[in-house]
Amino acid sequence: MFRITLLTVIVTVITISCTSAQTGSADSQYDARYYVAVRDFVSFAIRNERGAYTPFILEDSVSAGHGSEFLAGCLNDTATFTPDERQQIRAWASHPPFRVWTTELVPDARLIQKDTIVSIFSNRHRDGWAYFYSHVGQSFNTFGCPLFLRNYTWCIFYAGSHCGWLCGGGRLALYKKDGDNWVFVKDWGSWVS
Numbered sequence: 001m002f003r004i005t006l007l008t009v010i011v012t013v014i015t016i017s018c019t020s021a022q023t024g025s026a027d028s029q030y031d032a033r034y035y036v037a038v039r040d041f042v043s044f045a046i047r048n049e050r051g052a053y054t055p056f057i058l059e060d061s062v063s064a065g066h067g068s069e070f071l072a073g074c075l076n077d078t079a080t081f082t083p084d085e086r087q088q089i090r091a092w093a094s095h096p097p098f099r100v101w102t103t104e105l106v107p108d109a110r111l112i113q114k115d116t117i118v119s120i121f122s123n124r125h126r127d128g129w130a131y132f133y134s135h136v137g138q139s140f141n142t143f144g145c146p147l148f149l150r151n152y153t154w155c156i157f158y159a160g161s162h163c164g165w166l167c168g169g170g171r172l173a174l175y176k177k178d179g180d181n182w183v184f185v186k187d188w189g190s191w192v193s
Helices: 004-022 032-049 068-076 083-094 114-120 128-135
Strands: 057-059 111-112 141-142 146-151 154-164 167-178 181-192
Touching: 032 141, 032 146, 032 154, 068 083, 068 167, 068 181, 083 146, 114 128, 128 154, 154 181
Parallel strands: 057 111, 057 141
Antiparallel strands: 141 154, 146 154, 154 167, 167 181
């Protein structure tokens, strides 16, 4: 079992390194441990977000969530974060480690290109959701780039889901590692439609 896990980690790191070198999408300050943690955390997030919809469809571009509004709440949270951690959050928000999700990072998801989503919901289709339901699936999701703090025991993460004109939601939240699981701690804003 250990050999299979080690081999999976090595293949993931090599694939991500090659992909990053080709696209210039990853920041060199992040090491292999970061990408392994991303893969682990996102598997958890998919299990939590999947709900009744299968397969799990993820837009391939990394989402900024609701941008400055949620981020401001996070950065102003002096009761939770130290000044150094808030500086790390600022740096992460302005320079995420990657900008596109790959199948190596989210093997449990079916990726859909952002251009496809934009096209479906443009003026090209009379009713974007009707077209989406008949040609793609029942919903799609957007994920931000995870930020790990305190030796990979805390994670700040944005997740959004979209399932209709008035169906969806998202939030920027903090999770804490508890054994092999991640537990929701708090959020700095959420939206529901």
